[in-house]
Amino acid sequence: MLDKVQSSDIDTLMLAMGERARLAARKLAVASTDQKNKALNAAADAILSSVATILEANALDLEAVADKGLQPSFIDRLTLNEKRVTEMAEGLRAIAALPDPVGNVIADWERPNGLKIERVRTPLGVIGVIYESRPNVTADAGALCLKAGNAVILRGGSDSLNSSQAIHRCLSAGLRAAGLPEDSIQLVAIADRAAVGALLSGLNGAVDVIVPRGGKSLVARVQTEARVPVFAHLEGLCHIYVDASADLDMAVKVVVNAKMRRTGICGAAETLLVDRAVAATHLQLILSALIEKGCEVRASEEVSAQIEGLKAASEEDWRTEYLEAIISVKLVDGIDGAIEHINTYSSNHTEAVIAEDPQVVARFFNEIDSAILLHNASTQFADGGEFGMGGEIGIATGKMHARGPVGVEQLTSFKYRVHGTGQIRP
Amino acid sequence: MLDKVQSSDIDTLMLAMGERARLAARKLAVASTDQKNKALNAAADAILSSVATILEANALDLEAVADKGLQPSFIDRLTLNEKRVTEMAEGLRAIAALPDPVGNVIADWERPNGLKIERVRTPLGVIGVIYESRPNVTADAGALCLKAGNAVILRGGSDSLNSSQAIHRCLSAGLRAAGLPEDSIQLVAIADRAAVGALLSGLNGAVDVIVPRGGKSLVARVQTEARVPVFAHLEGLCHIYVDASADLDMAVKVVVNAKMRRTGICGAAETLLVDRAVAATHLQLILSALIEKGCEVRASEEVSAQIEGLKAASEEDWRTEYLEAIISVKLVDGIDGAIEHINTYSSNHTEAVIAEDPQVVARFFNEIDSAILLHNASTQFADGGEFGMGGEIGIATGKMHARGPVGVEQLTSFKYRVHGTGQIRP
Structure with missing residues (x-):
């Protein structure tokens, strides 16, 4: 040496x-x-x-x-x-x-x-x-x-x-x-x-x-x-957006997997965005499922107003890749709000939308410029092996030559x- | 302003x-x-x-x-x-x-x-x-x-x-x-x-x-x-190699076009390599055709010994993109010699081989790492329009993302x- x-x-x-x-x-x-x-x-x-x-x-x-x-x-x-x-x-x-x-x-x-x-x-x-x-x-x-x-x-x-x-x-x-x-x-x-x-x-x-x-x-x-x-990718600040048109059972299952399956990998979700239109019906179920799995929830003021006992999210939280059992949660105005938030805070790695409305999915796929976009599937699929590439040397978020796995x-x-x-x- | x-x-x-x-x-x-x-x-x-x-x-x-x-x-x-x-x-x-x-x-x-x-x-x-x-x-x-x-x-x-x-x-x-x-x-x-x-x-x-x-x-x-x-490409130091198996008429026609159609473009040939095995039969005809079109020939010693009245090529000539009606000419030991010369002096832009022997062509295509390799065609086809791309912003010789037109x-x-x-x- x-x-x-x-x-x-x-x-x-x-x-x-x-x-x-x-x-x-x-x-x-x-x-x-x-x-x-x-x-x-x-x-x-x-x-x-x-x-x-x-x-x-x-x-x-x-x-x-x-x-x-x-x-x-x-x-x-x-x-x-x-x-x-x-x-x-x-x-x-x-x-x-x-x-x-x-x-x-x-x-x-x-x-x-x-x-x-x-x-x-x-x-x-x-x-x-x-x-x-x-x-x-x-x-x-x-x-x-x-x-x-x-x-x-x-x-x-x-x-x-x-x-x-x-x-x-x-x-x-x-x-x-x-x-x-x-x-x-x-x-x-x-x-x-x-x-x-x-x-x-x-x-x-x-x-x-x-x-x-x-x-x-x-x-x-x-x-x-x-x-x-x-x-390379500097970080995987992955978002998951639950639209008003989402299947609620699917949303719960996929959000929990996206955050909690493994929290330390770059494809783990870090921020959950929920359509304001379904906050009353969806928020409690999704967050309870996360908390039950041991996840800390950091909530926007509006979310905290609906669900008691959550830690408050600061501006810094929207910019943080926790790589831990922590998630930040915010309500947004449908697909417009989701796109706006993601295009502001995303690391261009991986984002997922849970929705049944094909127009919502089309806009999510077109208007967000991240390496990997998923519809009704967990962000944790962001992986060369899962893509069928038989292995990867990493995930890239640049736009030149290699992108994604x-x-x-x-x-x-x-x-x-x-x-x-x-x-x-x- | x-x-x-x-x-x-x-x-x-x-x-x-x-x-x-x-x-x-x-x-x-x-x-x-x-x-x-x-x-x-x-x-x-x-x-x-x-x-x-x-x-x-x-x-x-x-x-x-x-x-x-x-x-x-x-x-x-x-x-x-x-x-x-x-x-x-x-x-x-x-x-x-x-x-x-x-x-x-x-x-x-x-x-x-x-x-x-x-x-x-x-x-x-x-x-x-x-x-x-x-x-x-x-x-x-x-x-x-x-x-x-x-x-x-x-x-x-x-x-x-x-x-x-x-x-x-x-x-x-x-x-x-x-x-x-x-x-x-x-x-x-x-x-x-x-x-x-x-x-x-x-x-x-x-x-x-x-x-x-x-x-x-x-x-x-x-x-x-x-x-x-x-x-980008820094230069187009393009080679054309005439193999012993070449059709001589085709070789004359393609070499003249590769050099003389337009001399100022990056796809113009700058160095001609001729298989030593056919120098006695091929060299005179190809060079005469070039000279007749007004091309100056700068020859290796061995070429000058066979054909009188040519200017001598120096080491510098093998490294020069003339962009003018000048060509450097050298004899090589078949495909091995051609590959060796091109891999030493090439700008990795465009190279052509004139040959009928498929094994020669296969080796030229495999062992030379330039953006564009042509068989029995003029180097002047190195162009996005000619490739059917409907226009190009330039030709790249790097290996990342874009290569060629x-x-x-x-x-x-x-x-x-x-x-x-x-x-x-x-």
């Missing part, structure tokens, strides 16, 4: 990594599907035969942070056990089993002059992934990038470095077994945060895109400092292939 | 423009196809009824640069006449006639739980277009952005400001006639280059993408300074619409 090197040395080391990644990416771009899958399956084998080694490395990481007084959730994410390591290997096999996006013809058409034009998927090139101390991301992110034919430079949280290195050795073994360059998946073994800065600079043009995986402060730093495109297809670019028979331009 | 204002004033003015564009974009995102087309057609009418005014404004611009000793090509691009103004109006009608990309379902599928997922095109938001003193770009770029539902901030070369303002007034009239916000198409009337700097900063998050239209120095400045994504579809983003019947996530 090189945590004492000079920052000029770090830049030099990182630039060399970028150069090696660029060269590996060229070879990966023409690697066959079989070869990439062989690498992934061999890496899964290596992980299964290295469980003891990986757990020993993880024990070292856990020991080193034992006295730091870290949050239980941090320790939980850092901790590996036999089950989690086995799941990591299964994850690699699942990614191997996905269709290879590279070479897919996305569109094709013929011109009047006989030219046949195809738009074909290609790898993006080199992807930088910056994540917190969650060692399993090493396998997961490395594999998704590789499947799409990209070289990847992984930079995990420094508290998980021993674990990540042990996992990374298994990925390298897989690449060797398949005859692919080991530089296809590189792990930054420099604890100094200057290494992150170097990666965010794009390593002299070697890095095509950065994917941060972690909490808001990590993503904010990446979005501010990166000099290359970033696939970022799976293997979203980790590709494309080029045009034009087939002629001697055509010249008049 | 505000060319004497302070730079802090410029920042303030530009930020206000960004804010107005952002508000207009929200309205445009939900504007109907009819409304957008009405604006474009009404703008075309306004241009046709303002020919005299536009030409007067243009005369002012031409007068102001008369003593500056500018290149004839610069003056030509700046000059309008009745025919060119009429063509501008026709261009607007042609864009109105294009299919509206917004709302198109790009993909849809159903999940085992019954959720129906659609990926639907949406506008990008706000586009900044920075161009040289070519007044017709004002109409052209403004219309393409509008058709895709985007607000646009146009900043043309300061020598064309009177002409651009006259054209812009017609676009504003079109927007008014259709009941769309006039801020949908704004023109920066500040000659100071600080206005460009402000636009490149992204105007506090208001600008989603920048499109530069112009020569290499403009694009280089934009690519270096922009803090938002850029759709950037037409109305490429000026969109997308979102997911998920239709449920009460699904909750288990």
Whole structure:
């Protein structure tokens, strides 16, 4: 672990990594599907035969942070056990089993002059992934990038470095077994945060895109400092709107799921908007169901006037992604009010409408510009696996290139292939 | 013309423009196809009824640069006449006639739980277009952005400001006639280059993408300074490779067209690579045809040894986009040598292969990562119109979002619409 090197040395080391990644990416771009899958399956084998080694490395990481007084959730994410390591290997096999996006013809058409034009998927090139101390991301992110034919430079949280290195050795073994360059998946073994800065600079043009995986402060730093495109969401301030036309039973069930199934994920609902027209009949039932599940409700004045004993919501609440069992609640004037509130406070991640009126649904779908809009379904479906993408490296809220769940297809670019028979331009 | 204002004033003015564009974009995102087309057609009418005014404004611009000793090509691009103004109006009608990309379902599928997922095109938001003193770009770029539902901030070369303002007034009239916000198409009337700097900063998050239209120095400045994504190509250093399996007649015809049809466009060929195996039979014929058309040939030593009287190519020639009647020529060892040369020197814009051997074509298509690859066709087909896109705002060589010709579809983003019947996530 090189945590004492000079920052000029770090830049030099990182630039060399970028150069090696660029060269590996060229070879990966023409690697066959079989070869990439062989690498992934061999890496899964290596992980299964290295469980003891990986757990020993993880024990070292856990020991080193034992006295730091870290949050239980941090320790939980850092901790590996036999089950989690086995799941990591299964994850690699699942990614191997996905269709290879590279070479897919996305569109094709013929011109009047006989030219046949195809738009074909290609790898993006080199992807930088910056994540917190969650060692399993090493396998997961490395594999998704590789499947799409990209070289990847992984930079995990420094508290998980021993674990990540042990996992990374298994990925390298897989690449060797398949005859692919080991530089296809590189792990930054420099604890100094200057290494992150170097990666965010794009390593002299070697890095095509950065994917941060972690909490808001990590993503904010990446979005501010990166000099290359970033696939990310800063937060998932998801709304669920219950329209007057909603089926009340469905509304109760879906709202409770959207908020309470898992409160710590980006697709969890944070604000509930209820159509003022049905407040008298709907509000009590929905809020009681939430409270019964252990949810704290922070209510607008108008809601508090109808239902006693609720905490008051402040302006700040409409802007807060709780990631906890807390929800803010407000009455709105039908779909107009819902759209107005969401377009003011949304993080453009995911929003849901519960309604039977097709005109309400159409307006919700057209007039709100978030990556994912759902009708009569829980916001917690905002997930690449649930979308059928077979895994995701994250969810993006930007408008460029990838938006919503970022799976293997979203980790590709494309080029045009034009087939002629001697055509010249008049 | 505000060319004497302070730079802090410029920042303030530009930020206000960004804010107005952002508000207009929200309205445009939900504007109907009819409304957008009405604006474009009404703008075309306004241009046709303002020919005299536009030409007067243009005369002012031409007068102001008369003593500056500018290149004839610069003056030509700046000059309008009745025919060119009429063509501008026709261009607007042609864009109105294009299919509206917004709302198109790009993909849809159903999940085992019954959720129906659609990926639907949406506008990008706000586009900044920075161009040289070519007044017709004002109409052209403004219309393409509008058709895709985007607000646009146009900043043309300061020598064309009177002409651009006259054209812009017609676009504003079109927007008014259709009941769309006039801020949908704004023109920066500040000659100071600080206005460009402000636009490149992204105007506090208001600008989603920048499109530069112009020569290499403009694009280089934009690519270096922009803090938002850029759709552009720095240069079109296009290659054409004649394989041993080529049909010789076709090779002569296509090479001459690729280089000489128009030498000043980005899709013009700059380097010819000939398979060493057929140099003795092919080289003389191809080069003679080029020379006969008035092309200067800069040859590698090996080529010069076979054909007398050619100028010698230096290392610099392989890196030069001439944009003139000059071509560099080199012999290579078949497809391997061609790929090696192109992957070293290419600008990733457009490359063509002339070959009958399908394996050669397959390798050319797979192993070269340029935006456009052509087989047995001229590189001069690298154009949105020729691709059937009905117009383009430029050609992009980046790998993010848009690549190759950037037409109305490429000026969109997308979102997911998920239709449920009460699904909750288990």
